[in-house]
Amino acid sequence: xxxxxxxxxxLGRHPLRTxxxxxxxxxxxxxxxxxxxLSGGIDKSFGDLLLQRGYQIRITPKGxxxxxxxxxxxGARRLVRTLRADPEVATAGAILGSAVYARTPDSLVxxxxxxxxxxxxxIYRVMAGADLAxxxxxxxxxxxxxxxxxxxxxxxxxxxxxxxxxxxIAAAAEDRSxxxxxxxxxxxxxxxxxxxxxxxxxxxxxxxxxxGDPASLVLVRARADSMVEPLVARLRADYPTLxxxxxxxxxxxxxxxxxxxxxxxxxxxxxxxxVTVLLIGTLLTITVNERLxxxxxxxxxxxxxxxxxSQVLAEGVALTVIGSAxxxxxxxATARYLDAILTSFPGLxxxxxxxVPRADTLTQAAxxxxxxxxxxxxxxxxLAARAPIAATLRAEAT
Amino acid sequence: MRALLCAVLxxxxxxxxxRAQVVDLALExxxxxxxxxxxxxxxxxxxAPDSMLRLGVVxxxxxxxxxxxxxxxxxxxxxxHLPDLAELLGAPDRVDRFGLxxxxxxxxxxxxxELNRSAFGFRAYPSAQIASESSQTFQVVSRFHRAIxxxxxxxSAVFLLCIMLLKVEERRLDAAVMRFVxxxxxxxxxxxxxxAAVLAVAGSLLGIVIALAAGAITNAYYQRFFDTQLxxxxxxxxxxxxxxxxxxxxxLAAGAIAAARLVRTRPMVLWGRA
Amino acid sequence: MARRARTxxxxxxxxxxxxxxxHPGAVLVARxxxxxxxxxxxxxHALRGVSLSVGRGEHVAIVGPSGSGKxxxxxxxxxxxxxxxxxxxxxxxxxxxxxxxxxTRLRLLRLGFVFQRFHLLPVLTARENVELPMAEAGxxxxxxxxxxxxxxxxxxxxxxxxHRATQLSGGEMQRVAIARALANQPAVLLADEPTGELxxxxxxxxxxxxxxxxxxxxxxxxxxxxxxxAREAGRTVTMFDGRIADR
Numbered sequence: 015x016x017x018x019x020x021x022x023x024x025l026g027r028h029p030l031r032t033x034x035x036x037x038x039x040x041x042x043x044x045x046x047x048x049x050x051x052l053s054g055g056i057d058k059s060f061g062d063l064l065l066q067r068g069y070q071i072r073i074t075p076k077g078x079x080x081x082x083x084x085x086x087x088x089g090a091r092r093l094v095r096t097l098r099a100d101p102e103v104a105t106a107g108a109i110l111g112s113a114v115y116a117r118t119p120d121s122l123v124x125x126x127x128x129x130x131x132x133x134x135x136x137i138y139r140v141m142a143g144a145d146l147a148x149x150x151x152x153x154x155x156x157x158x159x160x161x162x163x164x165x166x167x168x169x170x171x172x173x174x175x176x177x178x179x180x181x182x183i184a185a186a187a188e189d190r191s192x193x194x195x196x197x198x199x200x201x202x203x204x205x206x207x208x209x210x211x212x213x214x215x216x217x218x219x220x221x222x223x224x225x226g227d228p229a230s231l232v233l234v235r236a237r238a239d240s241m242v243e244p245l246v247a248r249l250r251a252d253y254p255t256l257x258x259x260x261x262x263x264x265x266x267x268x269x270x271x272x273x274x275x276x277x278x279x280x281x282x283x284x285x286x287x288x289v290t291v292l293l294i295g296t297l298l299t300i301t302v303n304e305r306l307x308x309x310x311x312x313x314x315x316x317x318x319x320x321x322x323x324s325q326v327l328a329e330g331v332a333l334t335v336i337g338s339a340x341x342x343x344x345x346x347a348t349a350r351y352l353d354a355i356l357t358s359f360p361g362l363x364x365x366x367x368x369x370v371p372r373a374d375t376l377t378q379a380a381x382x383x384x385x386x387x388x389x390x391x392x393x394x395x396x397l398a399a400r401a402p403i404a405a406t407l408r409a410e411a412t
Numbered sequence: 413m414r415a416l417l418c419a420v421l422x423x424x425x426x427x428x429x430x431r432a433q434v435v436d437l438a439l440e441x442x443x444x445x446x447x448x449x450x451x452x453x454x455x456x457x458x459x460a461p462d463s464m465l466r467l468g469v470v471x472x473x474x475x476x477x478x479x480x481x482x483x484x485x486x487x488x489x490x491x492x493h494l495p496d497l498a499e500l501l502g503a504p505d506r507v508d509r510f511g512l513x514x515x516x517x518x519x520x521x522x523x524x525x526e527l528n529r530s531a532f533g534f535r536a537y538p539s540a541q542i543a544s545e546s547s548q549t550f551q552v553v554s555r556f557h558r559a560i561x562x563x564x565x566x567x568s569a570v571f572l573l574c575i576m577l578l579k580v581e582e583r584r585l586d587a588a589v590m591r592f593v594x595x596x597x598x599x600x601x602x603x604x605x606x607x608a609a610v611l612a613v614a615g616s617l618l619g620i621v622i623a624l625a626a627g628a629i630t631n632a633y634y635q636r637f638f639d640t641q642l643x644x645x646x647x648x649x650x651x652x653x654x655x656x657x658x659x660x661x662x663x664l665a666a667g668a669i670a671a672a673r674l675v676r677t678r679p680m681v682l683w684g685r686a
Numbered sequence: 687m688a689r690r691a692r693t694x695x696x697x698x699x700x701x702x703x704x705x706x707x708x709h710p711g712a713v714l715v716a717r718x719x720x721x722x723x724x725x726x727x728x729x730x731h732a733l734r735g736v737s738l739s740v741g742r743g744e745h746v747a748i749v750g751p752s753g754s755g756k757x758x759x760x761x762x763x764x765x766x767x768x769x770x771x772x773x774x775x776x777x778x779x780x781x782x783x784x785x786x787x788x789x790t791r792l793r794l795l796r797l798g799f800v801f802q803r804f805h806l807l808p809v810l811t812a813r814e815n816v817e818l819p820m821a822e823a824g825x826x827x828x829x830x831x832x833x834x835x836x837x838x839x840x841x842x843x844x845x846x847x848x849h850r851a852t853q854l855s856g857g858e859m860q861r862v863a864i865a866r867a868l869a870n871q872p873a874v875l876l877a878d879e880p881t882g883e884l885x886x887x888x889x890x891x892x893x894x895x896x897x898x899x900x901x902x903x904x905x906x907x908x909x910x911x912x913x914x915x916a917r918e919a920g921r922t923v924t925m926f927d928g929r930i931a932d933r
Contacts, residue, residue: 023809030673031581034439041567076461077488086741088460115533122532179533188534255461266428274634282560293571311805315867316794317822318787348563355555362550404767405723407878408757410803 015079015231021328024301025336031297036337040294042286043341044384048349048369049283050379054338055370056272057158057171064261065135066201069107070242073249074257074265081111081202086222086315087256090229091216095233097234102245104237108229112221115235116164116210116246117174123163127175128155129217129229136201136233138211141197145167150323154192155211157200161279163208168405169194173208173279177220193346205357205364220325275368283379290383291390294330297396302326309398310406319399326395327388334387338380346371435496438472440489440514442639447488457500466500468492478642512536568664572612576666579611580604587674588682597675606675608667609660616659620652694886712775713905714740714763719772721758732758734928735772742908745900748909748921753761754925756909763907764797764876765789777873782918795825798867802879804859806851812838812862819869830869837865841895857888860870864895876900881915886894893918 025032061068064072073093075085087093090108096104105215110129116124128137132146138155154173161167170195178187192212200209203344212220214229222228234249234346236242242260249258259267302309356368435457439449445601449455451470452513457465479605498504512524522536583604590600635645674682706839721733732755740746748756761772765781776849777796781789791831792798806815813834820830832899838847841861851859860880867875881889893915898921907916916922924931 020807020809028581031574031577034570034577038567038570038574041563043568045563045567060413078850083572089583183534184532227821273637278560288572289567293574296575297578303582306808307806311799311801311803312807312818313790314764314793315799315803315819316790316792316797316870317818318790321822352556352559355552359552360545369901395470404758404761407761407766407801 021331039337042289043338044345046286047345049279051369053279069136069233073232086228104235105134107131111230117177117290128211129214138198153195160208294390302394307410323395327391330391438491573666580670591679604671612663712739715775745906747916751923755928763883798875800877802882
């Protein structure tokens with residue numbers, strides 16, 4: 015009969031009390047688990063999202079973040095050629111984002127248009143059909159949402175896009191007839207975003223003036239991860255009128271914007287630990303007080319303080335371990351529920367997740383919970399150890 | 413216009429005034445603070461870092477209405493006369509939106525529908541719809557808070573039940589003695605129930621004091637952190653009533669369950685002699 | 687009977703001498719014991735100078751009215767409590783010279799206790815309750831399991847070894863408590879009102895068990911109100927108002 019075994023069996027004395035305590039610990043553990051996932055989830059999810067296609071650097075107009083504003087940087091293709099010639103750069107690609115319009119039999123529908131350089135793009139994945147060729151000025155890529163908005167457009171269909179609308183004369187300065195080459199998943203789209211893509215020059219004409227060769231951002235992939243930070247520093251020096259950010263810096267900025275959730279996670283996580291300590295501490299204190307006679311007898315027959323203390327601590331550990339195991343299951347379920355709420359933020363990429371389980375942080379949380387639950391038993395264990403044997407036996411006899 | 417404006421770079425360096433006209437601008441308070449500018453300062457304006465050709469003079473510093481959707485962005489903001497900004501951006505006849513005030517009696521929904529029937533390249537929305545859609549971010553945060561609150565209430569309920577059970581069971585010897593001397597079960601039950609109610613109310617009042625303190629700390633901290641006048645935590649009478657009411661109901665329920673178990677147990681068993 | 691006595695005498699009086707006793711043959715010696723403790727702001731003089739010695743193999747009953755100091759005396763003899771004045775010697779060892787840890791160890795290995803309210807651990811089986819002191823003493827698992835079953839057979843509960851304490855009757859629980867007290871082959875068995883919670887018939891069973899123990903060589907000191915149990919003893923010590931009324 016080990017101390018832990020004895021501790022676990024002691025939990026069976028009062029099933030209802032133990033059951034409620036385990037339920038309370040499980041909820042607290044679930045909350046802690048969720049908050050740990052939340053505190054580490056934002057940067058993990060965002061970082062993974064940005065690095066999906068391996069582009070570690072983003073170049074945008076000065077003072078902006080990717081697609082944060084309508085600002086654009088000029089001379090995009092020349093910039094890309096220069097970057098591609100850099101020995102530390104594996105590849106680079108420019109992207110233009112803008113509103114475009116599709117003509118349907120009834121009306122004009124608003125879409126989001128991406129102008130891309132297909133040979134080095136990092137914002138979509140082809141799901142059906144084919145990708146655009148680099149010089150394909152008549153090809154179009156659709157998201158599933160865009161296809162739905164366009165009445166169920168499929169690969170091979172022709173779509174009429176219009177751009178630069180003039181409300182006064184009710185006409186478009188630019189009209190294009192494009193053939194759907196492929197169905198794609200746009201990696202940074204929010205849920206249900208109707209997006210289309212064409213080669214950069216086509217989208218430039220549809221969205222803006224063709225002069226100036228504008229782009230919303232340029233993606234850069236360094237030859238090795240170790241080259242990223244030095245390359246960022248060099249690009250900043252070479253292009254002081256542009257905003258150059260590594261993925262690490264972008265993640266840090268995103269985390270700053272979402273700092274409220276990180277702080278909330280820390281506060282609620284701490285509260286969960288406090289609740290766990292209070293629950294276990296209260297339960298064991300009352301239990302020890304009820305069993306003082308038993309404890310005094312054990313001490314009288316020669317059971318040492320250390321054994322008595324370890325039995326009380328073992329009860330606390332047993333409660334924590336079992337409650338935490340239940341809490342993991344509950345926490346994973348509530349994380350999905352909470353994530354579904356937060357990921358409904360308008361404009362948030364569909365692939366983004368707030369609650370991300372990471373082995374290292376979950377292990378840390380488990381250790382913290384276990385230590386906390388164990389420490390919660392210290393006061394009642396101390397009570398048990400210092401119980402005066404004779405006085406207690408006298409009180410029991412009356 | 414506002415979106416583009418965020419990309420306008422403001423330079424605090426005063427240069428020789430060019431021949432171009434000097435424009436007036438008003439700076440948002442936080443922007444002025446971060447750039448170290450005050451009323452009367454001259455700035456250079458442009459749409460690209462290498463074309464800062466226009467001069468502007470800060471005529472006013474304003475405090476915008478707090479917007480929950482914007483506080484985390486910390487965007488630099490300024491206001492111009494519309495013609496000045498349009499000219500600066502090289503789009504003299506372009507705006508992002510119009511605001512329409514309708515004559516009395518005209519429904520915004522019908523007016524918007526009428527406009528949209530003949531619209532080309534724009535859409536009309538009632539202001540209420542815009543407000544609703546632009547507050548979606550805040551609604552998501554509210555839903556998240558409500559979900560956390562529900563989880564917390566469940567945890568608190570379990571905790572309360574457990575503590576009440578323990579507290580009532582601690583009184584087992586007292587209950588046994590009362591039964592020995594002839595006190596009725598019902599009397600003991602109601603005595604324990606009253607004790608549970610007092611505990612629940614006292615606990616919830618203490619909780620309200622803690623919540624008020626925590627709310628004050630939260631507001632002070634985030635107002636400083638985000639440099640805003642937004643109120644983040646509000647304890648309303650409705651919330652107080654909900655907290656006290658829920659605590660009372662749960663406390664009474666827990667106390668009733670525990671008391672019922674206790675009075676159903678034989679006195680000798682409570683005494684520990686059977 | 688002889689085989690049984692031989693078998694079970696292994697349970698008893700196995701402790702060695704720690705030092706030469708001042709009363710040769712005495713396992714317990716109390717000298718001028720006094721015990722005062724506060725109750726509600728007043729001081730209760732529970733013992734007012736009690737001296738006593740118990741020889742090996744003796745069966746001593748301590749009797750007296752309630753509040754006469756019987757249980758207090760037993761607690762001092764067993765090292766559960768410390769006297770306000772005087773001394774106790776167990777197998778030649780002066781208890782006041784021992785640390786709490788050593789005192790605990792002495793109680794574990796040299797003394798056996800039986801209480802009025804049994805105080806078995808309800809979550810453990812009868813066998814596990816008996817094993818508990820042996821586990822604390824570091825006896826290996828197989829050995830203590832065998833010994834526990836042997837002790838349970840001695841007290842007539844071999845068929846109840848696997849039952850939880852809560853599943854036993856009062857008399858059975860007290861017998862398990864007695865078996866637990868014998869686990870580490872103590873030199874002396876101290877019992878405080880062992881039949882106090884039991885009916886007459888069950889009390890008789892305990893009485894017979896004590897008789898057998900003493901016949902097998904156990905040294906017993908029993909505090910009791912039970913006249914039958916007192917009559918079984920070879921010597922009766924009557925307490926009154928904190929003093930020994932007669933020897």
